[in-house]
Amino acid sequence: MTTALDDYREVSPKGTVDFLYRLSDLVKGRSVVHVSAVRYGGGAAELLRRVVPMLTALGVEARWEVIAGTQEFFAVVKRLTDALQGRDEKITEDMYQTFREINERNAKALNLEADMVMIHDHQPAGMVEYRASGAWLWHCHLDLSQPQRRAWTFLRRYAVKYDAAIFSLSGFAQRLPIPKFLMYPSIDPLSPKNREMSRSEINQIVDRLGIPRTKPIILQVAKFERFKDPLGAIQAYRIVKKHHDCRLVLAGSGIMHDPEGEAVLAEAREAAGRDPDIHLVQLPPEADLEINALQRTATVVLQKPLKEGFGVTVSEAMWKGKPVVGGNAEGIAAQIIDEVTGYVVHSAEGAGFRLRHLLNNPGLIARMGAAGREHVRRNFFITRQLGDFLTLLKIMPLQ
Amino acid sequence: MSPQAAHNIADSTFAFIGCSEVQEILGRQADDEKELAELVEEVPLDSIHFHTHSYFLRHRFIERAYPNDFSQWVVMQIGDHVLGERLAVVDPFDYPNLEDLREEIISIIDDHLSRMSIIPRVVFGEPFHFKRSRILEVPIGLEARSLADFRRVVADVDVSAIYFHMFEAHFRLGREESDFSAWIRTGLGLHELADRIRSINPYLGSLERLRSSLITACDEFLGRA
Numbered sequence: 085m086t087t088a089l090d091d092y093r094e095v096s097p098k099g100t101v102d103f104l105y106r107l108s109d110l111v112k113g114r115s116v117v118h119v120s121a122v123r124y125g126g127g128a129a130e131l132l133r134r135v136v137p138m139l140t141a142l143g144v145e146a147r148w149e150v151i152a153g154t155q156e157f158f159a160v161v162k163r164l165t166d167a168l169q170g171r172d173e174k175i176t177e178d179m180y181q182t183f184r185e186i187n188e189r190n191a192k193a194l195n196l197e198a199d200m201v202m203i204h205d206h207q208p209a210g211m212v213e214y215r216a217s218g219a220w221l222w223h224c225h226l227d228l229s230q231p232q233r234r235a236w237t238f239l240r241r242y243a244v245k246y247d248a249a250i251f252s253l254s255g256f257a258q259r260l261p262i263p264k265f266l267m268y269p270s271i272d273p274l275s276p277k278n279r280e281m282s283r284s285e286i287n288q289i290v291d292r293l294g295i296p297r298t299k300p301i302i303l304q305v306a307k308f309e310r311f312k313d314p315l316g317a318i319q320a321y322r323i324v325k326k327h328h329d330c331r332l333v334l335a336g337s338g339i340m341h342d343p344e345g346e347a348v349l350a351e352a353r354e355a356a357g358r359d360p361d362i363h364l365v366q367l368p369p370e371a372d373l374e375i376n377a378l379q380r381t382a383t384v385v386l387q388k389p390l391k392e393g394f395g396v397t398v399s400e401a402m403w404k405g406k407p408v409v410g411g412n413a414e415g416i417a418a419q420i421i422d423e424v425t426g427y428v429v430h431s432a433e434g435a436g437f438r439l440r441h442l443l444n445n446p447g448l449i450a451r452m453g454a455a456g457r458e459h460v461r462r463n464f465f466i467t468r469q470l471g472d473f474l475t476l477l478k479i480m481p482l483q
Numbered sequence: 484m485s486p487q488a489a490h491n492i493a494d495s496t497f498a499f500i501g502c503s504e505v506q507e508i509l510g511r512q513a514d515d516e517k518e519l520a521e522l523v524e525e526v527p528l529d530s531i532h533f534h535t536h537s538y539f540l541r542h543r544f545i546e547r548a549y550p551n552d553f554s555q556w557v558v559m560q561i562g563d564h565v566l567g568e569r570l571a572v573v574d575p576f577d578y579p580n581l582e583d584l585r586e587e588i589i590s591i592i593d594d595h596l597s598r599m600s601i602i603p604r605v606v607f608g609e610p611f612h613f614k615r616s617r618i619l620e621v622p623i624g625l626e627a628r629s630l631a632d633f634r635r636v637v638a639d640v641d642v643s644a645i646y647f648h649m650f651e652a653h654f655r656l657g658r659e660e661s662d663f664s665a666w667i668r669t670g671l672g673l674h675e676l677a678d679r680i681r682s683i684n685p686y687l688g689s690l691e692r693l694r695s696s697l698i699t700a701c702d703e704f705l706g707r708a
Binding site for chain 1: 501503504505506507508510512541548559607608609610612614617619621622623624639640641642643644
């Protein structure tokens with residue numbers, strides 16, 4: 085279902101929607117084509133599914149193209165994703181050649197005529213070799229702070245041919261001789277993951293997940309991966325549990341066809357032991373309503389990964405009026421205002437300490453929750469990101 | 484002031500302009516306070532503006548404990564409360580231009596470091612990333628010809644318009660006073676109210692607080708009239 089911009093009047097800060105209409109007047113009739121690797125799954129696809137229809141409704145000629153690739157190509161770019169995020173992956177010259185060929189084929193097949201061509205992530209990044217017209221921007225959604233050197237050297241050859249690059253955080257960017265813009269990800273308050281829910285709808289979902297609502301709930305929503313540190317969350321919970329009768333819910337996906345996910349879940353089960361107040365909830369990949377209901381049911385939210393991308397889950401939880409105790413990863417710290425909308429912590433002990441403090445102070449939970457909700461409304465809504473896209477379309481010189 | 488003054492109609496309308504900001508990463512980062520001072524000296528003035536002014540555009544609602552990015556970083560990431568507090572009280576309102584503001588910031592950091600036996604640095608936190616902004620002016624199609632109009636628009640306009648007319652016009656565009664007080668003075672001829680609005684220090688709160696102060700000033704004036 086397409087959401088109209090006017091639907092956001094009720095939830096966004098005053099004047100925002102009218103401002104976006106006026107901003108769009110400056111770029112009416114201009115064209116933009118977004119190119120991504122997939123139509124479904126992943127942050128870029130989720131964003132484009134909502135932003136492209138909004139841009140069109142505002143009078144921008146917006147299109148979204150998705151590249152076609154072989155199984156072999158997608159296996160190569162998966163390795164490249166891991167390598168760019170610092171994992172030790174071996175990528176052969178044949179694999180790089182597959183990348184080049186598929187990018188060339190797509191560049192020739194797709195209609196890339198537009199005032200602005202925005203390439204999302206690395207999979208289609210090689211198409212810049214065949215650029216004809218328009219300003220070309222590379223929108224990198226990955227954390228490139230510590231890439232594997234050879235993988236980055238390969239990709240950098242393409243990156244420097246763009247007119248500008250966009251990163252989600254300053255710390256995710258690498259040195260490049262082109263302008264680098266910062267664009268925080270956003271949440272859509274009207275999407276299934278964030279829309280308002282009735283009490284009965286929430287209860288129904290939480291009951292189905294088998295979580296009693298008889299005690300305060302500490303929630304962490306994160307894939308079952310080592311970097312998300314579910315064992316640290318259990319350690320923090322045990323510190324709290326000495327003083328408060330509460331539950332810990334660790335909800336996440338990442339189990340299916342993933343040996344690491346299975347291993348991490350098994351470790352978490354072992355750490356939980358026979359404690360009936362620890363709930364390990366396996367979610368399917370797009371369990372938006374379940375996550376929404378869980379976040380609304382939680383008393384406080386914990387997001388304490390050892391390493392994280394932007395971690396927009398923090399904004400999702402704050403939008404639901406929950407204080408967030410988050411790890412000191414750059415993306416999380418960029419969203420939490422320490423001691424105002426939650427706490428930034430550096431250890432499992434720190435998390436336990438802050439969670440305990442919050443559960444001791446129900447008034448503080450309410451105050452921080454309300455502040456967090458307003459903070460998200462003004463800084464992390466999709467309307468803000470729509471404004472970012474319109475502004476870029478205006479300020480990038482026409483080629 | 485005569486009671487009629489509050490109902491003055493300006494010859495020229497006040498056209499509200501909002502703004503949209505895109506942040507640009509400069510690729511320069513400081514890991515300690517000495518590097519911070521060195522880079523404050525080197526980066527373009529736009530970056531000083533970004534970290535001391537458009538800070539407000541990014542924190543429109545919630546007032547943070549420290550009113551500029553430099554003091555925020557020094558306290559939150561390095562844990563140097565003394566320098567953070569000294570930088571926090573630097574009031575950009577006191578400086579006629581950004582170059583003077585830059586010099587003051589460098590001078591405070593240098594003075595602080597001269598009293599230290601070590602250079603405080605980030606151990607567990609994040610480095611300071613220098614940025615600047617590209618500000619796009621957006622005419623928002625709202626106008627005022629009287630004080631009542633002005634008050635009504637200020638109450639509902641996108642808060643970026645408050646930022647633009649109070650901060651951008653004054654500092655980056657080098658105008659003597661904010662667009663609001665200038666128009667109230669010359670357009671409406673309300674010198675007393677113009678002085679009152681000119682005296683509002685925009686650096687002492689969030690943009691929403693600033694909006695409230697403007698509305699309060701208008702209401703008090705209209706009420707008296």
